[in-house]
Amino acid sequence: MILNVQELNFLYRNHDVLQNVAFEVNHGEIVAILGPNGVGKTTMLKCLNRILKANKGHIYLDGSEIKTLDTLEIARRAGYVPQRVETGRFTAFDAVLLGRRPHITWDVSERDLRIVDAIFSRLSMEHLRLSYIDEMSGGELQKIAIARALVQEPRILLLDEPTSSLDLKNQVEILSTIVDIVREHGIAAIMTMHDLNQAFRYADRFIFLKDGNIHFHGNFNDVTPEIIEDVYGLPVMMGSVGGVRCIVPGTAPA
Amino acid sequence: MDVIHFSDGKIPADYLGYVRIKLLWIIGGIILLFVLFILSISVGAVSIPPYDVLMTLLGQNINHKWDAIIWNIRLPQALTAIVAGVGLSVAGVAMQSILRNPLGSPFTLGISNAGAFGAAVSVIIFGTGTIQSTIADPISINNPYLTTITAFVFCMIATAIILLISRIRGASPEVMVLTGVALSSLFTAGTMFLQYFASDTQLAAVVFWTFGDVSRAGWNELGLMTILVGLSSIYFLVNRWNYNAIDAGNETAKGLGVNVERIRLFGMTISAMITAVIVAFLGVIGFVGLVCPHMVRRIIGDDQRYLIPGSCIMGGVLLLASDTVARLIVAPYVLPVAVLTAFMGAPVFIYLIVRGYKR
Numbered sequence: 334m335i336l337n338v339q340e341l342n343f344l345y346r347n348h349d350v351l352q353n354v355a356f357e358v359n360h361g362e363i364v365a366i367l368g369p370n371g372v373g374k375t376t377m378l379k380c381l382n383r384i385l386k387a388n389k390g391h392i393y394l395d396g397s398e399i400k401t402l403d404t405l406e407i408a409r410r411a412g413y414v415p416q417r418v419e420t421g422r423f424t425a426f427d428a429v430l431l432g433r434r435p436h437i438t439w440d441v442s443e444r445d446l447r448i449v450d451a452i453f454s455r456l457s458m459e460h461l462r463l464s465y466i467d468e469m470s471g472g473e474l475q476k477i478a479i480a481r482a483l484v485q486e487p488r489i490l491l492l493d494e495p496t497s498s499l500d501l502k503n504q505v506e507i508l509s510t511i512v513d514i515v516r517e518h519g520i521a522a523i524m525t526m527h528d529l530n531q532a533f534r535y536a537d538r539f540i541f542l543k544d545g546n547i548h549f550h551g552n553f554n555d556v557t558p559e560i561i562e563d564v565y566g567l568p569v570m571m572g573s574v575g576g577v578r579c580i581v582p583g584t585a586p587a
Numbered sequence: 588m589d590v591i592h593f594s595d596g597k598i599p600a601d602y603l604g605y606v607r608i609k610l611l612w613i614i615g616g617i618i619l620l621f622v623l624f625i626l627s628i629s630v631g632a633v634s635i636p637p638y639d640v641l642m643t644l645l646g647q648n649i650n651h652k653w654d655a656i657i658w659n660i661r662l663p664q665a666l667t668a669i670v671a672g673v674g675l676s677v678a679g680v681a682m683q684s685i686l687r688n689p690l691g692s693p694f695t696l697g698i699s700n701a702g703a704f705g706a707a708v709s710v711i712i713f714g715t716g717t718i719q720s721t722i723a724d725p726i727s728i729n730n731p732y733l734t735t736i737t738a739f740v741f742c743m744i745a746t747a748i749i750l751l752i753s754r755i756r757g758a759s760p761e762v763m764v765l766t767g768v769a770l771s772s773l774f775t776a777g778t779m780f781l782q783y784f785a786s787d788t789q790l791a792a793v794v795f796w797t798f799g800d801v802s803r804a805g806w807n808e809l810g811l812m813t814i815l816v817g818l819s820s821i822y823f824l825v826n827r828w829n830y831n832a833i834d835a836g837n838e839t840a841k842g843l844g845v846n847v848e849r850i851r852l853f854g855m856t857i858s859a860m861i862t863a864v865i866v867a868f869l870g871v872i873g874f875v876g877l878v879c880p881h882m883v884r885r886i887i888g889d890d891q892r893y894l895i896p897g898s899c900i901m902g903g904v905l906l907l908a909s910d911t912v913a914r915l916i917v918a919p920y921v922l923p924v925a926v927l928t929a930f931m932g933a934p935v936f937i938y939l940i941v942r943g944y945k946r
């Protein structure tokens with residue numbers, strides 16, 4: 334088990350955002366956090382590496398309670414990819430090298446450079462190494478952000494809507510890369526997502542949040558149209574196209 | 588296996604070449620600064636050959652008259668220009684990162700205006716301004732220590748207010764910038780209020796004080812500024828990775844284990860201290876802190892590993908060059924350097940903006 338969350342509570346201005354959230358994540362697993370806008374998906378993700386400090390509860394990251402770890406040690410265990418990626422006059426190589434920050438004491442080592450180089454090859458981005466990130470497309474930037482989290486050598490990836498600003502091809506490419514890397518290296522990933530079809534296709538387990546609680550937690554076979562309607566307030570149909578599971582908003586035509 | 592291992596990569600030669608070019612720029616800057624330093628000491632009312640300047644600085648007795656000029660007048664002035672340039676520029680780099688704002692500079696937070704207000708209080712209320720009869724230096728402050736201390740106290744009051752509000756409202760860039768803008772206009776209004784009731788002499792003394800001038804500092808002031816600027820530059824250099832992380836966005840930085848609020852608060856306090864000391868000793872020298880970091884950004888990019896040392900050098904170069912020209916341009920009169928910094932910096936700055944980034 335990489336992550337164990339117990340009775341997580343988070344208050345914002347005396348208003349309960351998260352109440353008694355509890356779940357576990359295992360090696361090689363991808364978990365999707367789903368739910369409507371403003372339900373606390375991002376908040377929950379940020380509690381997991383203490384970007385936000387939970388008011389109550391216990392979070393064990395690779396066996397240690399995160400309250401007892403210093404911030405750099407948390408960053409060596411959990412790689413975080415925020416929703417918005419900022420740019421500047423940096424080369425892609427330097428932007429990814431920044432992900433070695435938790436490991437660097439004074440200056441970069443040869444090993445740091447080798448790891449960054451290997452990630453560029455792994456993500457098939459060798460040609461971008463010396464491009465400036467302020468001249469990159471949204472898809473390339475998102476890959477840079479994911480590469481940055483990967484060179485942290487984390488046990489778990491925390492991804493906040495990793496595909497929200499990407500076109501269809503980039504969505505598929507990035508999600509399959511994440512799945513491959515998670516399986517290859519036996520790490521884990523937690524993603525907040527809006528696109529249920531992409532979630533069903535790439536994640537192993539699903540956590541639906543509603544009113545600050547976990548409304549449903551399970552795998553695809555247990556998800557029903559009723560659960561989705563409860564969470565999003567919209568009727569849906571579930572089916573499959575060419576063997577790929579999918580959901581469509583609306584009710585079946587009479 | 589539960590930890591990622593990606594160490595099968597190579598050390599990319601093209602990246603190392605790219606890094607080497609940045610280092611060459613920095614080494615080139617240091618050489619330029621050194622050449623300028625010798626030239627600056629060599630020119631003036633009495634011209635001293637650059638080789639003799641170098642030999643005198645290395646401890647050889649070449650000419651007794653030159654000894655006095657070099658050691659007592661030109662050397663401290665040139666060193667003050669370098670130290671103040673480095674200090675204002677490094678404070679500018681830090682402020683631009685901390686405030687996430689390209690207009691960040693040591694003066695964005697209203698600290699220089701607070702210093703000017705302090706000087707006005709000293710001259711007008713405590714009566715420390717006077718008139719002298721020499722042509723080169725018509726108006727002077729008859730109690731420079733009291734004026735300096737008052738200016739410093741008001742700089743620190745402005746800093747304390749910003750720190751206090753940052754503590755209450757969280758050290759966010761918006762809170763700091765807005766508080767700085769408010770303080771800036773508050774102190775400007777205060778200065779105008781005092782000036783309205785001042786005599787001609789007092790008014791002239793206040794205006795004279797605000798013209799930043801590096802010849803005001805003696806060896807003691809220089810020593811104090813050097814220690815502060817030196818330690819601060821080391822602090823910023825040690826934290827270069829943290830500033831890079833902050834430039835990549837708040838959340839990315841936090842995800843990388845950087846204590847963003849603490850870095851912001853420390854960086855701001857240190858930048859404010861540098862500004863307060865320089866303003867108190869030398870008066871207001873604008874533009875260096877804003878422009879030097881941007882000049883360096885256009886040449887070697889935003890990476891703080893090169894930006895911080897590059898800006899330090901550029902600050903020294905710009906202020907020393909400005910001061911040298913200020914001493915020569917209308918000789919035998921000597922212009923305060925603050926007039927020249929903007930004159931020299933603005934055209935170069937505009938050129939760099941128009942040209943865009945170096946490819």
